[in-house]
Amino acid sequence: MRKAVLLDTSFFLRFLNESDPLFANADGYFRYFLKEKYDLVISTISIAEYCSGGDISELPLRNLQILPFNLNHGKRTGEFAKIAFSARREKALILRERLLIPNDTKLFSQADSEDYINFYLSSDNESLKIFNILNSTLKLNFRFIDLNKKYTTEFGLLDL
Incomplete structure (x- = not known):
């Protein structure tokens, strides 16, 4: 059975910067998932975000599978965004420095729509808040992994 992890932009920002405080955690997860035969997946959305400050040639594309944003993802994103925007209006979801939330809901819709994706890996605490609201309402089909925790703890x- 196929198993995979969707890696978000924050993962790559840490993984590709050896001086980042979370580099060791990112490297540990990367090695763990490869060893355990997980497909490492990057969304075209994360590629676009990364390329706003970096270059696509910096990404470890030979180790990654690219997931395009498709019609089924768009439909599911609309459902997710309604819940997230409603929670924000009702003050059940309070986000710092976040004017819009669509990219989080787009990535979550991709992870939720693709049966083979087991995990979503991110260091973004604001994204985790959105995940928690969505998961409490819908019971998503994947688990959010916080890059702030080491893979051994997770x-x-x-x-050793």
Whole structure:
């Protein structure tokens, strides 16, 4: 059975910068998922976000599968955005420095729509807030992994 992790832009910003405080965590997850035969997936949305400050040639594309944003993702994003915007209006979702939330809901809709995606990996705490609101309403088909935690902690492994 195919298993995969969708990696967001914040993951790549940390993974590709050895001086970033979360580089070791990002590198650990990258190696763990490769070793455990997970497909490493990047959305065309994350590629666009990354390329606003970096170059596509910096991404480890030979290790990644590219997931285009398709019609079914767009439909699901609309459902997610309604819930997130409603929660924000009702003050159940309070986001710092976030004018719009569509990219989070787009990425979540991709992870939720693709049966083979088990995890979504990000260091973005604001994104986690949106995930929690959506997951409490809909029970999403994937798990959010916070890059601030080491992979050994996340998966209950000994850190040798």
